[in-house]
Every structure is written in structure tokens, then in C-alpha cells.
Amino acid sequence: MTLRLESPGEGNSDGRAINGRLAWLAYNALTTLASPLAIPYWIVRSLAKGHSWRDVLESLGWVDRSWGQSEREAVWFHAVSVGEVQSSVPFLEHLRAARPGLAIYVSVRTATGLRVARKAVGATAEGIFCAPIDLAWAVGRVYRRVRPRLLVVAETEIWPNVFFQAARRQVPAMIVNGRISDRAIPRYRRLRLFFGAVLGSSRLILAQSGLDRRRYLLAGGRPGAVRVGGNFKYDLGDDGEKPRLAGDLAAFIDRASPGTLLVAGSTRAGEEEALMPALRELAESARNMLAVVAPRHPRRFEEAWRVISSSGLGAYRRTKLPVGETPLLPAVLLLDSLGELRHLYARADLAFLGGSLNGWGGHNVLEPVRYAKPVVVGPHMQNFREIAADLLAAGGLVQVEGPEDLGRTLAALAGDDAKRRTIGMAARSLAKSKRGASQLAAEQAALTLRDSCPMPAPPALAAVCLGLPSAGWAAVARLRRAAHRRGLLRARCLERPVVSIGNLTVGGTGKTPTVEWLTAHLDRRGFRVAVLTRGHGRDRPGTMRVIGASDDAKPTDCGDEPAMLARRFASVAPSARIAIGADRRAAARLLDADGPADCYLLDDGFQHMRLERSLDIVLLDSTQPFGNGHCLPLGRLREPVSSLRDADIVIVTRCRRGRLAGDLDRHIRRANPSAPIFRSRMAVTGLYEVSTGVRATTGDLAGTPVATFCGIGNPAAFRAQVRRAGFRVVMERAYSDHHRYGRREVENLGASARQAGAAALLTTAKDAMNLAGVAALPMPTFALEIELRVDRGERLLEVVSGLLEPASGR
Secondary structure (H helix, E strand, C coil), X not given: CCCCCCCCCCCCCHXXXXXXXXXXXXXXXXXXXHHHHHHHHHHHHHXXXXXXXXXXXXXXXXXXXXXXXXXXXXXXXXXXXXXXXXXXXXXXXXXXXXXXXXEEEEEECCHHHHHHHHHHCCCCCCEEEECCCCCHHHHHHHHHHHCCCEEEEECCCCCHHHHHHHHHCCCCEEEEEECCCCCCHHHHHHCHHHHHHHHCCEXXXXXXXXXXXXXXXHCCCCXXXXXXXXXXXXXXXXXXXXXXXXXHHHHHHHHHCCCEEEEXXXXXXXXXXXXXXXXXXXXXXXXXXEEEEEECCHHHHHHHHHHHHCCCCEEEEHHHCCCCCCCCCCEEEECCCCCCHHHHHHHCCEEEECCCCCCCCCCCCHHHHCCCCCEEECCCCHHHHHHXXXXXXXXXXXXXXXXXXXXHHHHHHHCCHHHHHHHHHHHHHHHHHCCCHXXXXXXXXXXXXXXXXXXXXXXXXXXXXXXXXHHHHHHHHHHHHHHHHCCCCCCECCCCCEEEEEECECCCCCHHHHHHHHHHHHHHCCCCEXXXXXXXCCCCCCCCEXXXXXXXCCHHHHCHHHHHHHHHHHHHCCCCEEEECCCHHHHHHHHHCCCCCCEEEEECCCCCCCECCCEEEEEEECCCCCCCCCECCCCCECCCHHHHHHCCEEEEECCCCCCCCHHHHHHHHHHCCCCCEEEEEEEEEEEEECCCCCEECHHHHCCCEEEEEECCCCHHHHHHHHHHCCCEEEEEEEXXXXXXXXXXXXXXXXXXXXXXXXXEEEEEHHHHHCCCCCCCCCCCEEEEEEEEEEECHHHHHHHHHHHHHHHHCC
């Protein structure tokens, strides 16, 4: 296994990569040794903190398996708790707007955060789950099940294995709304060598402020990756939003009719005691005062109630409001509920933010600010230092030196309506000017997503069992190619140019459609083209055959793909011929007996080095160009990626419009700095009924429930194509590549399709060839007709024609 902890093209030193591997090994060794004791303790602690057993299982990596089976591009977004989830709502909405087809999966670490996430982003996210514990196997299972193309982490949730596993899979990682607190930065600096390896794997870190950017650099972040992106909290909510208080709470406040409503939000340990004298002082000047106190954590509700109920002021609890009774003022209401604080700010005359009197470092003041409410804080605002400094400079915040000044300040503001309006409007004006961080981060995430080229890593057990055979396969493939390159193994020549069309991986990459496209266009330019192919799936693989475009080719005699090509060549390349045989040179000589060709297209020929070729075209599937990066049997590579150095042209297939070149091009350029890179995609052009050959349009099946089936190298690509074409799919079935269907098997397929509610079957043109032996199909069965479209196709044809014209004597 190779662990890369740097983004492609960033020029990171070998030292950083070595540090990354050492950090990964050391961290996982320690966590593995500790896990037998740590996991039981963690389970008990999680259940005690309100997590369910489902949350526990998700934390061990057992998230919904169906998520990874979706054909949609996926993003894994991680936040720690309530505050990070709420501040990230605009970001997720902007990201959804930028990429409407995106699947967003949100992980949250706390039980309260999960509840808030399901309510706040349930309509935006495809899945919400409890974040995995930071053990390699648990995090790895989440990656395998979610299969993200991008990891986005909010604020300071720097869990090493989440980043290490992203680097291992070459999934780009982003930190958004990033911040490092005063308390955390000394620890990051002490462990800079370790955290530098973790942060170094991040493609982009968008820090909240210049101070946070400097702290990320001190912690080991790469200078080119760390930028100031602004604070998400400025983007929260709508200034015109109306409060949506529950009816009983709104009625309680209306009956009380307070002259001064103070909301003290997010109070922490010891602050209720400091707050009560200030409230008594405020009550003396504003006798019809109502103060609402909202502790930061539910576990402190009882502690806060003991202080409030012994304060000498009227005391009420949100969860036990008197019905129909007019509250006696002055009074204090304990807000022992969740989700109502921000709506109370909208009705407040004054706000106080906790965490600022006891040294904690303050809390977000922007929720009351967006309602133009004057906010008072204590002397300790280091967690929101830049926001507080900007608001103070603009006259939009009041800061007291300590608890002894708080009562006097609150009383003065309560008695001065004009001053309160001035402070509130100045704060809201500043907050408006700072908006846009969420949209900026979403745009960067969308660009990074379009740029990504992840490689799914194999499970640890498979890596252990198959790693050595895979390494042996790769070594033999390297030696074989080196021997051919140096002339130690000789290749045989044909009299005319040979253009090879091949790939690096097992499975379908679009070779047959590319052969068809190139043959058709060369035929139009007057070239006599011959296709040399092995003919997979035929009954007598040792024989050789030559078929033409007008011949009645059967899959049993020549293979499904040659039979399909012959059918297509009848209309798009009538002069083309196909030579079928394992010995491609002998098949070509058999074909030449009926008249020589101007050029030969060697189908699936990149590894067929026994035949000399004039041009090597290598196809890479954009969805999984290198599989998991390993050779057979651990991965899907036929030979190492370094073999791309022998490619003359690279075509990236199944490209989606709008996807950037990005990481895949950088991978290609590492192996081959000079080969031209082209891109292609498949487009559905129509249908034909398999039994009769009658053509149809996709609109003819609009709204019809269909069952799809295929036996091709990449069934996921076919399923994605069907869904993009808008068919209503009720069942999907996949078989092995080149699968030949029997009568009973097709009858069972039809029965399953009818049971699923399907009215028709839908398959590929290649599978239609393999249905030839079935006399009667159980229901209407259609095959998709697809057309290859190549970006800069004329340029590609010029390159190939420029090679062929001199050799063909034209």
C-alpha cells in the first residue's frame, strides 16, 4: 500500500510524504493497541450521552450499504455538533444548488447534533449518520460504503484517520469555516510533525480569519492550501425571518408583556451565579423585566434551575409553563428546551452571550445580531476574537470588564431605546458586509469535486492475502513490457499500419464503441479498415474467421462484440471487415487473402505486444480509471499505471460534461508527459426491439416501468446511462461479461421483472447478440442504441489519418 499525503501537483517534499507514512503507522499502532479497552468504554459513554445502538453501529462503520451503490457523485460532509451543523446549512444548500445531482452524506459526532442535523439538513442530505470512531477499519468501512469523491470537514474536526484514509484513496479533503482556538493551538504546535502530516493531505483549508490561517500554518498546513474564506456564521438565516415560537411559549411572553425582555444565551458553568446579581440590578430599573436564561448544554438544566429558583426573582421553567396564568414580573425563565433560542432572540430587547464571563471564550453573537439586537458580552471572547473585534470597532457590540459591570450596563441599555437601536443596526450592517463565505466555500467544493479522481482502497484482509500475488503480477508485467521495449522480446509486423485500442483494467472501458467510431470515420475518409479481435465468447475460440459488414454473423461463431460490430458496420462502415482469432497476425493474413486493408484496428491490443503497432490508443474510464490502483488479483489493473508511458494517445471515456481534467490528467502526466489526451462520452440515440429489430425512441417508453439487465464489463455504466436517459427502472440485474442467455434463464428474468411491476425489459446491444438463441422473449425487450461522442474528434482523426495516409500510399 502507498499512502500519499499530498495533493497532486503541489510539489510537496519527499520528507512530508515520509512523515505522513510514519505518522499513519504510529497513530494506527497506538489506536489498535488501545482499542480493546477503549471501545467498550466508548460504547458505554456514547449510550450514556444519549446515543442509540444504531448510532453505535454507525460509529463502527456500519452505515447504509445502499449509499455506495448509487451512481451519483457523493460528498462526505463532517461536523462535530449542533453549532457546526447549523452554521453549515447555507454551505450545503449552495453546494446542492451548484451540483443538483450530488449525493451529500452528513456525519455528526454528538447525539444532539444528529437530532439537529436530521431536522436542519434532512431535506438537503441523502443520508445522516453518526461519525465513525477514528480507527482505520471503522473509517475505512465508511469510505467503502459511501464512496465519496470529496471529503469536507467543518471547523476543527481533525480526526487523523479520516484524513489518512482520504489520502490513501486519493479523495480530496477540504476544511471549511476552519478555526483553531486559543486552547488548541499550543497542542497543535507541540505536535506539528504529526498534525502537519494530517493537514498536509488537505487540498484546501478555508480559514475563518487571518489569525486562523496563521494558526493552521503553525500547525503544519501547506501555505498554498490555506486561505482565508470568511465565517459561515455571517450567512445564517434571513434578516426578515419571523420568529416561530411554540404557541405556549409565545402566549406566556404575551401574557407577561415585559417592558424589557433579556435573552441570556449559551451560559456555561458558574455564569448563572454571576448573572443573577446583574438581573436583580436590571429589575430595579425595569420592574417588568423578563429574563430568559438558556444554558449551553442540557446536562446543566438542573444546575441552572437551582441557581435561578433561589435568586429572589420570579422563576419559571420552559417545560413547566403555567397554563393561562399571568407571570409575575420581574422574573427569570429557564429555557430547558432545544431549538427555540434563536427565535427568542428575535423578540428580545437585549441579548447576553454566555461563555464570556467564565473564561470559556464566548459563543456566536451573530444570531441576535441578524435581528439587529444589541448584544452584551463579557471580557473573554477569544473563541470569536475577530468577530468581536470587528463588531466592537463598528460600534455593534458592548463588552463589559466583568460580572460587576454587567448589571449597570444592562440597566443603562434597557433605559435607552435609541442607543439599543444604534448598536443593533451597526451590528447588522457589519454582518451583512461579511456575508458570502458559504457560497465561496461551496464553489470551491464544486470545483474540487469536478477535479477529483479517487481510487477505492481494498479491504485490509484482501490487501494482506492478495498483496503479494498482486505485487508479483505487477513485477511480471513490468518485466514483460521492459523486455519488449528493449527488443529482448520481438514483435511481429504487418504490412500495413496497426492502430491498437486497449486499456489498463479488466472490464469495460468503451473499447468496442471506440473501435466502431474510429472505423466509421476512417471508412468515410476512404480507408479500407480491418478490425483484428480475439472474439470472446464464441464456441470454437481456436478457429479463425473473417466477416464483412454484410455477413450474417452469429455470436456463437465469432463472439458477441464482433457480431455487434458487423451489424453496425452495415450502416456506418460498409467496406470494413473483421478478422477473428487469438493469433491476430495470422487472422490478418487470412483477411489479406481476400484483399489487403489500408490499416488494422487491434481491438483490446495494449497488452498484445506480440504484434507491432504504429499507434497505441489507451482508454481510461473516468469513473474508475485505475480501479483501486492495484494489479490483479487484488485490483483491476492488468499492468501498472506506469505502462501508460507507451501510450501514443489517451482517451478518457464516459466523461461527464463540466468535469475538469484535474487529478486524472495529473496521474496520466506522471506516467506519460506528452501523449495527447482526448475525452469521450456515450449518448443514447434510440432503441430497437430485440425480436423484430424495429427501431423506437426513448420517448416510446416514457413512463413505462422497465427492468434492466446486462452482461458487460461495467454494468454500473449501463445503469447510469439508463437513469440519465430518464427511464423508469423498477429492477436491475447484472450478469458476467459476455454472458450467453438460456431460455429458462430468460423466462425467470421475465417472471422477476413482472413481479417487480415492469412492462418491458431493457438491455445493451451487446446483450441483444447473446439473446439470439432464445426463441421467444417473455415480454417486450429493447436494446439501447448508443453513439460515441469524442471531444475534439476531428483532431483525433487528423492524428490517426496523418499516420495512415503515407503508409497506405494515399
